[in-house]
Amino acid sequence: MNRILVINPGSTSTKLAIYDDEKLVSKDTVRHSSEELAPFKRMAEQYEFRKDVIKKFLEKSGYPLSTFSAIVGRGGLLRPIPGGVYKINELMKEELREGKYGEHASNLGALIAHELASEYNIPSFIADPVVVDEMEDIARFSGHPDFERKSIFHALNQKAVARLIAEKMNKKYNEVNLIVVHMGGGISIGAHKKGKVVDVNNALDGDGPFTPERSGTLPMTQIIDLVYSNKITFDEMKKRIKGKGGLVAYLDTNDALEVQKRVESGDEYATLIYKAMALQISKWIGKMATALNFEVDGIILTGGLAYDKNNMIKWLTEHTQFIAPIYIVPGGDEEKALAEAALRVLRGEETPKNYPPMEEHYA
Ligand SMILES: Nc1ncnc2c1ncn2[C@@H]1O[C@H](COP(=O)(O)OP(=O)(O)O)[C@@H](O)[C@H]1O
Numbered sequence: 001m002n003r004i005l006v007i008n009p010g011s012t013s014t015k016l017a018i019y020d021d022e023k024l025v026s027k028d029t030v031r032h033s034s035e036e037l038a039p040f041k042r043m044a045e046q047y048e049f050r051k052d053v054i055k056k057f058l059e060k061s062g063y064p065l066s067t068f069s070a071i072v073g074r075g076g077l078l079r080p081i082p083g084g085v086y087k088i089n090e091l092m093k094e095e096l097r098e099g100k101y102g103e104h105a106s107n108l109g110a111l112i113a114h115e116l117a118s119e120y121n122i123p124s125f126i127a128d129p130v131v132v133d134e135m136e137d138i139a140r141f142s143g144h145p146d147f148e149r150k151s152i153f154h155a156l157n158q159k160a161v162a163r164l165i166a167e168k169m170n171k172k173y174n175e176v177n178l179i180v181v182h183m184g185g186g187i188s189i190g191a192h193k194k195g196k197v198v199d200v201n202n203a204l205d206g207d208g209p210f211t212p213e214r215s216g217t218l219p220m221t222q223i224i225d226l227v228y229s230n231k232i233t234f235d236e237m238k239k240r241i242k243g244k245g246g247l248v249a250y251l252d253t254n255d256a257l258e259v260q261k262r263v264e265s266g267d268e269y270a271t272l273i274y275k276a277m278a279l280q281i282s283k284w285i286g287k288m289a290t291a292l293n294f295e296v297d298g299i300i301l302t303g304g305l306a307y308d309k310n311n312m313i314k315w316l317t318e319h320t321q322f323i324a325p326i327y328i329v330p331g332g333d334e335e336k337a338l339a340e341a342a343l344r345v346l347r348g349e350e351t352p353k354n355y356p357p358m359e360e361h362y363a
Pocket residue numbers: 009010011012013014183184185186212254255256257258260303304305306307308331
C-alpha cells in the first residue's frame with residue numbers, strides 16, 4: 001500500500017489530503033481570510049504559517065509522517081514547462097524560494113513537501129504546475145513585442161476536470177474542444193483544443209476577469225498615470241493586481257460565501273459587483289469560444305465559486321449557455337489529481353521528469 005500526503009496551497013486556502021493508494025482517508029480545507037494573510041509581504045514569509053497548518057492536519061489525522069510513501073505538492077511558478085510529474089530538486093526550490101518567476105502560494109507546495117519528505121527520506125513531487133505551457137504561438141502576442149502573453153493557470157485542475165467530462169461524453173480528452181473555467185482565489189479560462197490548452201488568460205498577473213483577490217485586466221493608461229503620479233509604491237501597485245484586487249478591493253473580503261450572504265440579504269452594491277464579476281468571466285468564455293472557432297463541445301465550471309449555483313452558476317449560464325452545454329464540477333479535485341500523479345510514479349507507470357526538462361526552448 002502506498003500512503004500519499006497531498007499539499008495544495010492556494011491563494012485563499014490550504015487544501016490537504018491523505019490517500020492510501022486510491023482511497024481518500026483524510027482531507028481538510030483551511031481557508032485564509034485576506035486579513036490573516038495581510039501581514040505577509042512576500043510569499044516565502046508564509047512558509048512557517050502554512051507548514052503549521054499542515055502539521056496540525058497531520059496530528060489531527062493521526063498518521064505519522066514516517067508511514068508515508070511519498071509527498072506531492074501543488075507546483076508553483078517555475079519556467080514554462082510541459083505538463084507531467086516532476087521530482088523536486090534544488091534548482092526548483094531555489095527558484096520558488098526567491099520567487100524568480102513570480103509569487104504565489106503554489107510556490108510553497110514543493111518547498112514544504114520537500115522539507116517534510118526529507119525528514120523521512122521519502123520521495124517528493126509536483127505535478128502539472130501552474131506554468132504548464134501548451135499555448136499556440138499565435139496566442140502569445142500581446143500587442144507589443146516587449147510584452148508576451150504567458151500561460152499561468154490552474155493547469156492541474158483544468159486538465160483533471162477536462163478529462164473527467166470528456167470521459168462522461170464517452171470521448172477521449174484529445175477528441176474534444178472544451179472551455180474550462182476555474183474560479184478560485186484566481187480565475188483562469190482555458191481553451192482546450194483536442195487535449196492541449198492552446199489559449200488561456202494569465203490568471204496571476206493582471207489578465208482576465210477580476211476575481212476574489214485579483215483585479216484582472218485594468219485600464220492601461222489609468223495605471224500608467226497612477227504609477228507615475230508617485231502616489232503609490234511598487235509593492236502597493238502589485239498588491240492591487242494580486243492580493244488586494246477584485247472582491248477584496250470592492251467588498252473587503254476574498255470570501256465569495258460572505259458575498260453570497262450579502263447578495264441574499266439584499267445588499268445592492270455587493271450584488272452589482274458579484275454580477276459584474278460574472279459578466280467579466282462570461283466575456284472571457286466568449287473569447288475562448290472564438291479561439292476555438294465556436295466549435296465547443298462543452299463549458300466546464302469548476303473551483304470554489306462553482307459551488308454557488310444560486311448566483312454565479314446561474315448568471316454564467318444565462319450569459320454563455322448558447323455557446324455549448326455547461327458542466328459543473330464544484331471545487332474540482334486537485335488533491336485527487338496530485339495523489340494519482342504520485343501513485344503513477346510509485347508504481348512505475350510514469351517516470352518523473354527532471355526540472356528543468358531537456359527542451360531548452362522552455363528555459
Ligand atoms: N460553497 C461555496 N459557495 C460559494 N463560494 C465558495 C464556496 N466554497 C468556497 N467558495 C469560494 O471560492 C473561493 C476559493 O476557491 P478555491 O478554489 O477553494 O480557492 P483557492 O484554491 O484559490 O484558494 C473563495 O472566494 C471561497 O469563498
